[in-house]
Amino acid sequence: MRPRWQVTVSTTREIPMKKLLLLSGLTLALGAAHAGTWTFTYQGFERDGTFDPDYKLSGSFSGDDQDADNVIELDELTNLVLEGQTYVGPDNGSGIEYTADSFSYTPTGTLQFTSRYIFRDVRYLWGSIVSGDHIHHASYHIYTGESYSSTAYWTGQTTFTISPPPVPEPASFAMLGAGVLLLGARQWRQRRPRRA
Known part of the structure; x- marks a missing residue:
């Protein structure tokens, strides 16, 4: 049985890390006047x-x-x-x-x-x-x-x-940006070749 807190993300296409970083930066910039x-x-x-x-x-x-x-x-x-x-x-x-x-x-x-x-x-x-x-x-x-x-x-x-x-407060945007970065790091780890 899977624990309740575990989240499974399934995508048909992986998003490159550069795009994820760009997206998080853009998200933070939107909070500015x-x-x-x-x-x-x-x-x-x-x-x-x-x-x-x-x-x-x-x-x-x-x-x-x-x-x-x-x-x-x-x-x-x-x-x-x-x-x-x-x-x-x-x-x-x-x-x-x-x-x-x-x-x-x-x-x-x-x-x-x-x-x-x-x-x-x-x-x-x-x-x-x-x-x-x-x-x-x-x-x-x-x-x-x-x-x-x-x-x-x-x-x-x-x-x-x-x-x-x-x-929203800039802190909310920062949390959203951090979430995007964590998702990107997770994808990067999954794509990295495993050592034998």
């Missing part, structure tokens, strides 16, 4: 002391991990849009100054950014979005004195979705 465009949504925020499950912050960004450190940072962004406004990229001509002060995204799904905006004419408009903390909007009219302020806070119930979806 790369050029692309992502869309994301945070949903469910605390507003005026009450959790609002329908309140959303949606956005998108494009970038390229030019230094291959597995993180897309502010200087590697080509575009960042939050709530329909462009914070990194071509000016929309509105006269409102939109700025991103920090940004990082790892392909495992960790997104962090700090942004703000300001506009001055007969009104002052200003606000900030700090991921993981708050979304703040405010305005003040110089002549009428009318003002407005609204802040929404991230909570433990806030959900985050991003597309394309995050890739």
Whole structure:
């Protein structure tokens, strides 16, 4: 009787060792951040002391991990849009100054950014979005004195979705690559001529 833990692999064609090594290297490389465009949504925020499950912050960004450190940072962004406004990229001509002060995204799904905006004419408009903390909007009219302020806070119930979806942790890819290498070593041992 065969032990339960024994695995039998049968193939009709053996894979050369060079191809197995190439495959494992490619698999590990896929875990790295790369050029692309992502869309994301945070949903469910605390507003005026009450959790609002329908309140959303949606956005998108494009970038390229030019230094291959597995993180897309502010200087590697080509575009960042939050709530329909462009914070990194071509000016929309509105006269409102939109700025991103920090940004990082790892392909495992960790997104962090700090942004703000300001506009001055007969009104002052200003606000900030700090991921993981708050979304703040405010305005003040110089002549009428009318003002407005609204802040929404991230909570433990806030959900985050991003597309394309995050890739597994690099450790998962390393385990997959190690498995491919072990399979290759097993094949090599089986093909090696046995000594008499």
